[in-house]
Amino acid sequence: MGQAAQAPSGTRDFLADELRRRKSAIAAVSEVFERYGFDPLETPAFERLEVVTGKYGEEASSLLFKILRRGVHEAGGQADLALRYDHTVPLARVIGTHGSKLPSPFKRYAIGPVWRADRPQEGRFREFVQCDVDTVGSHSPLADAEVVYAVADALEALGVDDFRFLVNSREALRGLLEVYGVGAESGEGVLAALDKLDKIGGDAVVAELAQRGVATDTAEGIVADIAADSPDRIRAKLEANPRGKQGLADIDQLLKLAGGLGGRVVFAPRMVRGLDYYTGAIWEVEAAGYPGAVAAGGRYDRLVAALGGPDVPAVGGSVGIERILAMRETTAEDGQGLDVALTALGGDESGMLRLAHDLRRCGLRVGTYLGSSTKLAKQLKWAHEQQARLAVIRGADEQAAGEVTVRDMASGEQHRVPDEGAAAYVERLLGR
Amino acid sequence: MGQAAQAPSGTRDFLADELRRRKSAIAAVSEVFERYGFDPLETPAFERLEVVTGKYGEEASSLLFKILRRGVHEAGGQADLALRYDHTVPLARVIGTHGSKLPSPFKRYAIGPVWRADRPQEGRFREFVQCDVDTVGSHSPLADAEVVYAVADALEALGVDDFRFLVNSREALRGLLEVYGVGAESGEGVLAALDKLDKIGGDAVVAELAQRGVATDTAEGIVADIAADSPDRIRAKLEANPRGKQGLADIDQLLKLAGGLGGRVVFAPRMVRGLDYYTGAIWEVEAAGYPGAVAAGGRYDRLVAALGGPDVPAVGGSVGIERILAMRETTAEDGQGLDVALTALGGDESGMLRLAHDLRRCGLRVGTYLGSSTKLAKQLKWAHEQQARLAVIRGADEQAAGEVTVRDMASGEQHRVPDEGAAAYVERLLGR
Structure with a gap:
């Protein structure tokens, strides 16, 4: 059917095995965030165009999927909505919309797709899941530490154990620039350049x-200081700079509060986050075996206001769930097999469906043969392909006797039991 | 912040309580479908415009959310993608895309949002969840019955117990028209008109x-026959009409195979589904206390091909999960309370965060006070608002002694325990 038969460029159809893996990963992370007292939030797939316009900078704006006005307005070719580009702008909008109804601080997590019209390439998609956790409305450093702990637990829940939080602070970096006499006016550009050091x-x-x-x-001096990645060297440089000292204090407080994570949280002067909205401690997580960062976050006390929400402090983090799932794709994982496969050999099948119904109510995964063959061998082959643990056979013989044959698909062992006792027998065999 | 602060017209922000209710409903239905051996499928939020064009008829086409081309093409005002309007066209597309990789028959369920630019009104949204279950590639009447059973179990899982499947058949209805000498050429229009009888x-x-x-x-004769809603009357009329007799046979087979549902599956001549793609038995589910149908479905052997997929038989159903959830909105339901609330009274808080971490690892939902007050009374008020079962207090006294105070929030009873035994003590109190 040509290109039209494919999912749109940069998107994916998730079939059973992969989708179950994704759902279970999302469930595991959600459960962690729930334990930290974060509440789930789900916003619409799209926002009004004016809500997102000007919020992401020029480059990101060109990556928005914009939705045409509808009905008589469609012909005008103008858009009035845009698909969600991240979970942060919707969060700021929600705080504006529902402010008084929300608890304060508002601790929420959001796990769901976002859409970006990036050029599709290996491992980069136009529809992908972002997994964010944020606390809005608290200045407390405990909020920073709580996000770090929650992200650490989420990574472990995703099977990522060997990781390190690299902590730094925008204030410490700005302080360093001040020490070198580089003014705030060129600060952001300079930090963006320093962020490229490893690249x-x-x-x-x-x-x-x-x-x-x-x-x-x-x-050369600045680059040498950053590249050395030595906390002592930076501490010495910032000794006399108030801004730098405040930054160091933010870092030290987070290191202390996250002490329960042991050596997995470290001050890393070389770590400079590219985004310019952070105001306090910032961090990235590197993990053995994963390219790039598997999570990142920090404090961004002015962002919610900048995005059109009220002026409230905020701290948050994002787990790179797609990146982590991608590394697992090669892992062979079993499909979801049937507990019981029921044959359909003709005659009155309504009894088989009743049996199926009873077994399903007991939580078993039960499939009925829906093909066109009436041959037992073919139906047992199907049961085998379905990885069924048991097959229930009800041919003419069994029907005449009011019985069914229950077959263990692995051993081939089979027994005939009366219709009325079949469900209980099967449940017992399967340890229910 | 004016209109821009609102979610787009016809969409909703789902805050914690409602979202948890929705997620738990979706999980319950998914679990039922899994037990029937249906596999989950998730397709992208949008499809290529050519995949959906011409598939929904003229009226529905005007309800598509179309996405502008991007980059240099944006200025042209043309769309190349459209948000998912239902799960059926994507299903047909997936069968075309992945045909050989899919099991046959392909039993899948899809639960997720679809988008329609309908005029928003009470209970009708532009973004809403559809919940579909379909078997593609089987002619077996067992497949029809399996869908009926699965939908019945899904309704029960959603708390809808008092329901009836109203079964009819397009072939029986067409046979009745033949008996009256109304030709196939005017048949669809006539059936669409008959569908409005109740309205x-x-x-x-x-x-x-x-x-x-x-x-x-x-x-008048046709309307009287339908309106009488009498199976015997229709059976008598169709006695000599081959098409009508085939339709009756489809109905009777489904009634028999779904016998395990007892009197909850009935032949209802008055039930005419508006959509014209059904080919076999069709059904709607009416439930006490719910307006309209809470589920509907049937066999549609020519639809997949008509939608651009291969020519395969199919049968399916859809559960009106939004309608069912809407009826529950008025039910008061408890928010998710904390198991343990930790105070933050100054001094070294890192020990509290370690304790929190230990308790969360044991699966407890634990919150830390993140506000600005250092007063115990205010923090206990917060713990109470969080519906916390226990509060853990660590003031200056406790810190000096290396202890914490554990307070039962309901009784007010409290005890001091050493730091190192605190986690085990709390877990014991909460029955872990």
Whole structure:
């Protein structure tokens, strides 16, 4: 049927095995967040265009899926809605919409698809699940630590055990720039350049800083300090800088409060998050065997207001659930087999359906042969393909006697039991 | 913040309590379908526009949410994608895309949002969940009966117990028209008119049939036969009509195979489904206390091909989960309370977070006070609002002694226990 038969570019059909794996991962993470007292939130798949316009910067705006106005307005070619690009702008909008109805602080998690018209490539999709946890309305450093603990537990629930939180602070980084005499006006551009250190290397970053008007020796000094990734070196540099000291205090408080995670939370001066809305401690999680970060977050006290919500402090994190699931795709996992396969050999089948009904009510997964063959061998082959543990056979003989044959598919052992006792017999065999 | 602060027209933000109720309903229905051996399927939120174009008829097409082309193409004002309007067209597309990888018959369920730009009104939304279960690739009447059983169990899982399946057949209805000499060419229009009987009354239906070229006495005869809702009367009329007799046989087979549901499955000549793609037995479920149908379905052997998939038989049903959830909205339901509320009274809080971490790992829902007050009374008020069963208090006294106070929030009874035994003590108190 050609291209039209495919799912749209950058999207996926999730068939049974993979979908069950995804659902179970999402359930595991949800359960962790629930234990931390976070409440679920689900917003519509799309928002009014004016809610998202100007919120993501120019590049991201071009990645919005915009929805045409409908009815007589369709011909105008104008959009009035856009698919959800992340869970953060909807969160800010919800706080504006439902503010008085929400608890304060508002602790919520959101796990669901977002849509971005990125160029599709290996491992990057246009429809993918984001998994966010945020506390809005608390200045308490306990809120920061709680998010870190929750993300750590979520990663473990996803089977990621060998990980490290790399902690830094925007204030510490800005303080370092002040020490070098780099003013706030060029600060964001400079931080964005420093964020590329691991990608493009120190020399290229120095060159980019020079382009932004930073003297070469200054740029080299900053890059050397960051690249050294030495907390002691940074602490020494920031000793006399109030802003830097505040940043260090934020980092130290988070390290102390997250002490229960042991050496898995460390100060990493080299870690610079690209986004410019963070205000306090920030972190990324690196995990053995995973490229890039498997989670990231931090405090962003001015973001909700900037996104059109009220002026409230906030701290949050995001778990890279797609990235983690992608690493698992190669793992062979068993499909969902049947507990009981019922044959259909003609005659009155209503009794078989009643038996099926009884067994399903007891929680068993039961399938009925729905093909066109009336041959037992073929139907048993089907039962085998369904990975059925038991098959129930009711041919002419059994029907005449008011019985069924129950067959253990692994051993081939089988017994005839009366119709009325069949459900109880099967349940007993399967340990129900 | 004006209209921009609201969710888009016809959509809803689901806050914690309602969302938990929805998730638990969806989980209950999914579990039922799994027991029947149906596999989950999730398709993208949108399809290529050409996949959906022409599939829904003219009226429905105007209800599609169409997505603008992106990047340099955006200015052209053309759409290339459309949000999912139902789960049936994506199912047909998936069978085309993944045919060889799918089991045959392909038994799948799909529970997820669909989007229709209907005029929003009380109880009708532009984003709502559809809950479909279908078997594609089987001619067996067992497949029809299995769907009926599965839908019945799903309704019970949703708390709907007092229901009846009203069964009819398109072939029986077409046979009746033949008996009256109404040809196939006007058949669909006539059936669509008969479908309005309960809404507009017999006289109006007769008038509409007359407009469609049916003689008045013929129209009156047909309407009288349908309105009587008497299986015997219809059986007598169809005695000599082969098409009608085939329809009756389909109905009788389904009634017999679904016998385990007792009197909850009945032949209802008055039940005419509006959609014209059904080919075999069709049914609707009426339930005490619910307006309209709470579920509907039937056999539609030509639909998958008509929707662009291969030519395979199919049978399915849809549960009106939104309608059922809406009737429950008025039910007061408890929010999700905390098992343990931890106070934050200053000093070193890292021990409290470790305790929280230990308790959460044991599956308890634990919240930490994140507000700005340092007063115990205020923090206990918060614990009470969180419906916490226990509060753990660690003030200056306790910290000096290396202990915590554990307070039963209902009785007010409290005891001090050493830090290191606190987790075990709390778990014991809560029966873990």
